[in-house]
Amino acid sequence: MPFMKDLAALALFLSTSLLSAQPTTWHLHEGWTFRQVGTEDWYSAEVPGVVHLDLLRHEIIPDPFVGTQEKDVQWIEDENWEYQTSFPMPEGPKHQHYTLQFDGLDTYAQVWLNGKLILESDNMFRQYKLEVGEQLQSENTLRIVFESPLRRHAERIADNGLPYHKTAGNDARPKSRVSVYTRKAPYQFGWDWGPRLVTSGIWQPVSLIGWDEVQLTGFHLFQNSVTAQQVSGVLEARFQGRLEPGMELRLVHAEDKSIWVRYPITERIRTAEQIPVRFDNLQLWWPHTLGKPHRYPLRLELWQGELLLGSQTQAIGFRSIELVQELDPIGTSYYFKVNGLPFYAMGANLVPPDPLPPRATDEVWQGVVADARAVGMNMLRAWGGGIYPPDAFYDACDSLGILVWQDFMFACSMYPDEEEFLASIQEEVIYQVERLQVHPSLALWCGNNEVDVAWHNWGWQIQFGIFGKDSARMADAYRHIFKEKIPRLIRVFDPNRNYVHTSPLSNWGKLENFNHSSMHYWGVWHGPDDFEKFSVYVPRFMSEYGFQSFPEVATVAQFANGDSWSLDDPVMSHHQKSYIGNGEIRKHLRRYYPKEVDFEDFLYKSQLTQAKAMEMAITAHRQRAGHNMGTLYWQINDTWPGPSWSSIDYYGRWKASHYKVRQLYQPVMASAILDKGSGNVWVHSTSPEIQDLQVVVTRHPLRGKAEQIVLDTTFTLSPFAAIESALSFEYPRSQRNSSVWEVTLWKGEQRLSSSVQMAVRPKRLRIPQGQVVLQHLPESQSIELTSSTFIPDVWLEADGVSHWSDNSFHLLPSQTVRIRYEGTLESEKEIRWRSWGVDNP
Structure with missing residues (x-):
């Protein structure tokens, strides 16, 4: 059948032509080995990856998360590391061009292909593409040598030039602070919530791309x-x-x-x-x-x-987003409009989920976004001391309707503006802008985190003797990078996106400053303020604030054995990276809750204390909606296990504060302020809808006597409105230590929000001894809890349960609470619960 043979040949020709017309991508992730430069032994490597992960895999180093073993791996940053692999010329259709593409090299790398130096990289935040068609052979060797950033900049630290490096307070190696001179993730050099793990490696994919006359690389609308x-x-x-x-x-x-x-x-x-x-x-x-x-x-x-x-x-996604910064009767506004509507931001700051970035998979990043959406967040700030998140993070924000405030990766240090450094920054900005601009969730480009406010308010000039021409030159470098270079690139490559040169734009040192722009308020924690000051210091947009807590028992057990379970133990001290330390947690804990009875009780109450701080802060912000148009607490997640400001710990376990935030970030929320016999209920809506609502306030005696409705009223709430003046009630001051008040907001039969309010600090309540009755409902994978008396802040634990639908909740007298669980649970006997108000069972 000659005709059929000819037809088959033609089909083969057409299919081959079609294949060769389109680009072909080969991932070069197999067969890699690595070694420490100057040694003979080679080991298998994983790509994408970094040297710390390869060393861990071969058990050459201990786990730096456990105990104080972080100290035992610091030698890695001083060494150079070499990676290599071999690959054949790809089979299949031949192309006119071959591009070798590195999506991320960390950081100072010499790349050799078949013995020829083809690239010297200096920035982990950009992509590198090289035409290599003329260098390819039937068998190819790809070798990459990573130079230690400490070695690279040793002479820079030793010379007498401008002392940019002295301002890098996060850099945990005071005599070798090179972080400001390298375009590498700042947090890897240490921060006050994470370890120092200065790593190197091929941390993003590496590919060979074959193409012909043209390769379509992307598009943007x-x-x-x-x-x-x-x-x-x-x-x-x-x-x-x-x-x-x-x-x-x-x-x-x-x-x-x-x-x-x-x-x-x-x-x-x-x-x-x-x-x-x-x-x-x-x-x-x-x-x-x-x-x-x-x-x-x-x-x-x-x-x-x-x-x-x-x-x-x-x-x-088609939308418009505008950042409104205008003079008004209060001061200077700072809020977003989305498609012409005002937007009240409720969210948190985000840090990298791991100090070794390849270990944070797309699923980990997506999980953080899912946990944010689960508690009502509508904005996340990708903080400027970490890394630019992967596409999966932004895709998740796009699909779940969460805006992203995106910092460029500069934080808490002054930076030089030499020509070579600026050229590297330019390539980084262009690459990241073109990579991320497609995402409708991306609302804002921000030049840096806290650099400007630090230069003007943290006393660096006096501390480090930076005066006269040196001071002027370093300030000029700031202007050059953040007020000229980066915004000029934004105007060219992403002209419809908002840009601000820094966060915050106001400093918290003066009360008047809270009437202007964005604010990082750290009078609580870094200052002497109690939580009540959150209601005094309310800015136009709060882009940072927070309070620390420890993770729960299960997480502590993963980095410390039982012998280390003491607040003053070296392991606990080592995992506390804040210079203020664990004493600050203990001080505020004892202001609001009874003194801890043991270490596990301290862990529990530290989380309650953090949740109380979040409650008082967010409540104050939403009460003054209009004046305030955004609240982003520090921080949603962790980069390693230990005490920090996170509401979710490193292993994904929700802290008490994350459960509390779900209550505080309801789109329409009601709460109450009780003081000196008067209760004032306020309601705030982030919704564009007009709503007919009902608010009910019920007094619950702690000993379980008859409850009393003290307020029941209906009203109409306008879009984006806050209401307070018409919603008030009185109570005898004698009840303040013996009662709590439940504030519930209804829309028809739908309960929009519910909270329990106290007229005194929790430890002032006269909590009667009570007991919780637990019932396991396996068919619905849930449990029910009841008590005849008030049981405050019930915390549930069970070895087989990975997540509770609610936790750290108040159990009101004679009410039944149903909690769903994820995991396995055979009976209620496996459940452990605690409450600070009653003796633990």
Whole structure:
């Protein structure tokens, strides 16, 4: 059958042509080995990865999280490390071009391909691409030598130049503070909530990409005007190589295959092509507190006749976000508008989930976002002392309707502006902006964390003798980087996105400053203030504040054995990285709760104390909505196990504060202030809807006598409104130590929020001895709890349970509380509970 043979040959030719027309990607992640430079022994390595993880895998170093073993691995940062692999010339269709792509090298790397030096890297935050077609052979050797950043900058520290490094207070090696001179994750050099693990390695994927005349590398839709009726802007197609006449770009809906844009190429193009576009009647993307986070799956395709040359797919959300900073009767506003509506931000600051970044998988980052959404957060701030999160983080924020405040990776130190350093910053900014700008959740670019406020308020000039020309030159470097260089790049590459040069824009030293812009308030913890001061110092936008706690018993057991379970034990002291230390937790704990009876009780009460701080702060912020338009506490997550400001510990266990935040971040929330016989109820809504509501306040005697409704009223709440004056009640002052008040907000039959309020600090309550009755309901994977008396802050634990639907809750007299659990539980006998108000069972 000659005809059939010819047809088969033609089919093979066409399929091969189609394959070779599109780029081909080979991941070079196999066969890697590594060694310490100057030694003979090679070991297998994992890529992506870093040297600490490879050393751990081969049991060459101990786990730095356990005990004080972090000290035993510090030698790694002083050594150079070498990685190598071999790979054959890829089989299959041949291409005109071959690009070697490194998505992340940490940090000072010399890259050798078949014995030829092809790259010297100096920035872990950027991508490197190299044309290597002429260097490739049938068998290839790829070798990468990482130079220690400590060695790299040793002479810089020793010379008498401008002392930028002296300002790096986080850098835990005082005589070798090189962090400010290297574009490497600052937190790896140490911080007041994490270890010092200065690592090196191929921390992101490495690939070989084969392509021909053109490679479509991405696209972006610049949204110049956005309304529900029409979106207009520019579609920018990005590519390597050139576009030729006869080619066509098509923007296609990836699911229904409808074509949104057809753009024929009529002349040769060697740079990105920009195409004016307009779309009608689209569903807009909203943060979840304002609407639904709708996205369209769009694919940009490049065609030449009937031949597909390449495609890129993105999920696009159409929205406008504006940062409003205007003079007003109060001072200077600072709030976001999304699609023209005011947005009240409720969220937290985010730190890298691990000091060794490759260990934090996409699932870990997505888990943090899921935990944020589970408690009602609508904004996360990616803090500037860590790393730029992976795409999976932003994808999760996009899909769950959570805005992202994105710092560039500069924090708490002055930085030089030499030409080579600026060139590296420029490449980093361009790469990260083009990588992240597609995400509708990305609301703000921020130049740095606390650099400006530190320079003007932390006393560096006096402490380090920086005066006259030296001071002026270092201040000029700040201006050059954060007020000129970076914003100029933002205007070119992401012109529709907001930029501020720093956070905060105001310092907490004066009360008047709280009327202006963003604020980091640290009078609680770093200052002498009690939690009550949160109600006094309420800024226009609070982008940092917080209080520390320890993780729960199960987490402590993973880094310290039972012999170390003492607050003053060397292991506990080592894991406490704050210069103030564990005494600050103990001081505030004893102000609000009875003195701890043992170490485990201290762990429990430290979490209650942190939750109390969050309650008093967030309540104060939301009570003054309008004046205040955002509250982002420090911090949602941990980078290692130990005491910190996190509301979720390193292993993903929710602390008491995270459960409390879920109550505080309800879209419509009611609470009460009880003082001197008067109760004032306030209600705050982040919703764009008009709502008919009912608020009920019930007094519960602690000993379980008859409850009393002291307020029951209905009212209409306007969009984004706060109401207080019409909602008040009186109570005898004699009840303040013997009662609590339950404040419940209803919308028809739906309970919107509920909280238990006290008229005194918790330890002043006269809690009667009581007992909790537990019942296990295995068919619904839940338990029920009841008590005849008031049981405060019930904390549940069980070895087989990974998560409780609620915890650290008040059990009101004669009420039944049902709690769901995740994990395994055979009977109620496996459950351990504690409450500071009664004797533990």
